[in-house]
Amino acid sequence: MGKLAVRALRAVLAVVLAGTVCIQAGMVWTLASGNDPEDGSLPLTAFRVITILGMVSVQVAVVCVWRLVAMVRRGTVFSHAAFRYVDGVIGAIVAAALMWFVVTAVNAPGQRDDPGVTVIMGGIGVAILGVALIVLVLRMLLAQAVARDVEAAQMQAELDEVI
Numbered sequence: 001m002g003k004l005a006v007r008a009l010r011a012v013l014a015v016v017l018a019g020t021v022c023i024q025a026g027m028v029w030t031l032a033s034g035n036d037p038e039d040g041s042l043p044l045t046a047f048r049v050i051t052i053l054g055m056v057s058v059q060v061a062v063v064c065v066w067r068l069v070a071m072v073r074r075g076t077v078f079s080h081a082a083f084r085y086v087d088g089v090i091g092a093i094v095a096a097a098l099m100w101f102v103v104t105a106v107n108a109p110g111q112r113d114d115p116g117v118t119v120i121m122g123g124i125g126v127a128i129l130g131v132a133l134i135v136l137v138l139r140m141l142l143a144q145a146v147a148r149d150v151e152a153a154q155m156q157a158e159l160d161e162v163i
Helices: 003-033 044-074 082-111 116-162
Strands: none
Touching (some): 003 044, 044 082
16 A cells, blocks of 8 residues: 555545544533523434444444554554454444444434435445455455465465475
């Protein structure tokens, strides 16, 4: 991975992390201050809590990707240590999907006149889970690569003994 690509990715990850922290701070301030202009027509407090938790899942994914990029730069990504970060990304995506399903459920009563919105939102949640499955497949590919790397190292050690 080139230096420019790593720097660009890290810049994007830093912006996303800063943005999610700002959103969380705003939501927490609104909840704590009690200056909520909520008129009762929408359950805004529930949406704010869900947003805060959703931002946590994004932050976990960003930190895990940051660590994986660091491993790529060091050339250690094909090791067992990478699995915990990949598992963190998968868990964060699943948590985001669950948060989306909660948003869908909270929003559903307001969509009685147009239930298609709820169906579309449910479909988006399924698509988010699909992304988690894609990352799971990539994890399996990483597992194969790590196994091959270990096997190659063992074969090299045996060859070194013979020579």
